[in-house]
């Protein structure tokens with residue numbers, strides 16, 4: 001069940017979206033539709049090229065960085081902001097309420113997330129599987145993040161989120177119904193992690 005074709009399709013679709021520099025629509029609010037047809041992954045019709053080079057916010061920043069992160073040029077990353085929300089194909093939303101440190105950085109991070117169901121209700125009691133992954137290197141982390149409910153308001157703590165090297169990390173959160181083991185939704189964050 002866990003590696004169902006639907007999941008794989010969704011993953012591929014998301015990767016395709018990321019690669020096409022079109023990740024932002026996932027963050028849109030609104031209940032409408034929840035269409036989610038992962039099958040459209042192969043789409044990538046004309047013009048989707050984009051200029052991935054503009055992803056990381058560019059050079060020439062004010063603060064000198066002795067060891068700038070080697071972020072991929074073809075993965076669009078998110079700019080961290082507290083509360084940033086991702087909506088999965090199934091209509092569930094995950095808001096990243098807080099990250100320690102903020103923005104996420106190399107090493108162990110602690111996240112607090114809020115999960116809402118498609119109707120917008122806080123959703124407690126879910127199993128959340130956490131998959132940090134570096135797409136440019138093809139590896140995750142050996143350190144298993146522990147997910148702990150932090151209240152009865154749909155919030156969960158995630159730590160340690162072991163982003164052990166600088167570069168692009170895609171953190172995938174899989175929402176699972178603990179009673180049926182059914183996968184309810186998947187959302188993902190992508191950050192350029194710096195030292």
Ligand SMILES: [Cu+2]
Nearest residue numbers: 134137165167
């Ligand atoms: Cu790596």
